Amino acid sequence: QVQLKESGPGLMQPSETLSLTCTVSGFSLTSNGVGWVRQPLGKGLVWMGTIWAGGSTNYNSAVQSRLSISRDTSKSQVFLKMNSLQPEDTGTYYCARHEGDYTVAHFDYWGQGVMVTVSS
Amino acid sequence: DIVLTQSPALAVSLGQRATISCKTNQNVDYYGNSYMHWYQQKPGQQPKLLIYLASNLASGIPARFSGRGSGTDFTLTIDPVEADDTATYYCQQSRNLPWTFGGGTKLELK
Numbered sequence: 001q002v003q004l005k006e007s008g009p010g011l012m013q014p015s016e017t018l019s020l021t022c023t024v025s026g027f028s029l030t031s032n033g034v035g036w037v038r039q040p041l042g043k044g045l046v047w048m049g050t051i052w053a054g055g056s057t058n059y060n061s062a063v064q065s066r067l068s069i070s071r072d073t074s075k076s077q078v079f080l081k082m083n084s085l086q087p088e089d090t091g092t093y094y095c096a097r098h099e100g101d102y103t104v105a106h107f108d109y110w111g112q113g114v115m116v117t118v119s120s
Numbered sequence: 121d122i123v124l125t126q127s128p129a130l131a132v133s134l135g136q137r138a139t140i141s142c143k144t145n146q147n148v149d150y151y152g153n154s155y156m157h158w159y160q161q162k163p164g165q166q167p168k169l170l171i172y173l174a175s176n177l178a179s180g181i182p183a184r185f186s187g188r189g190s191g192t193d194f195t196l197t198i199d200p201v202e203a204d205d206t207a208t209y210y211c212q213q214s215r216n217l218p219w220t221f222g223g224g225t226k227l228e229l230k
Contacts, residue, residue: 020171037167044157044210044221044222044223044224045167045212046198046211046221047212047218047219047221058217059218060218061218062218090200094166094167096166096167099169099172104155104172104173104214105155105214105219106157106169106172106173106212106214107159107167107169107212108169108172108178108179109169110166110168110189111166112165112166112168113166
């Protein structure tokens with residue numbers, strides 16, 4: 001069955017670079033896109049960016065200058081890297097699968113999320 | 121950016137109908153589709169897709185859930201409400217980048 005699992009450090013310091021990995025199973029990264037969604041504690045969902053089946057990417061302009069999403073299809077892994085972390089980057093980071101292509105863009109499967117705290 | 125507005129909370133009795141609204145500041149229709157989707161999130165869990173393209177039921181979701189709307193006004197209906205439906209419900213648009221979510225509506229039981 002389709003599964004996604006996020007991994008990465010739980011505690012970061014301001015100005016550091018965050019690296020998260022999303023390991024997927026049950027589908028191929030060359031068939032479905034995968035996006036990253038952040039949720040500050042007790043708040044709503046914010047789409048950060050997506051890497052598509054063909055390898056192209058889209059980013060939220062709010063974080064585009066700091067964010068990079070890449071993948072290793074042979075390992076079924078998607079990577080998020082975000083630099084210049086600030087306390088407001090604290091939250092739960094989810095990776096999620098796109099059911100369709102860019103024209104549809106909803107998320108049909110989600111990982112359990114990884115909590116990231118940015119604090120000195 | 122397209123802004124999605126949801127009421128923060130809704131209280132409904134067991135067995136009754138819950139109607140959750142989502143209003144957008146721009147039209148999210150395009151070539152016959154409404155690019156609006158709905159998710160359920162329970163405390164401590166990841167979101168779950170309920171409805172896509174405004175009215176299509178996602179796989180495995182009970183028929184108690186339904187969605188409708190077009191343009192800038194959308195609703196998610198749960199009928200009848202069960203105890204397990206207590207959660208926060210989010211709408212999401214995919215008409216324009218950046219894709220955006222509503223602030224969420226917390227459904228509680230009276």
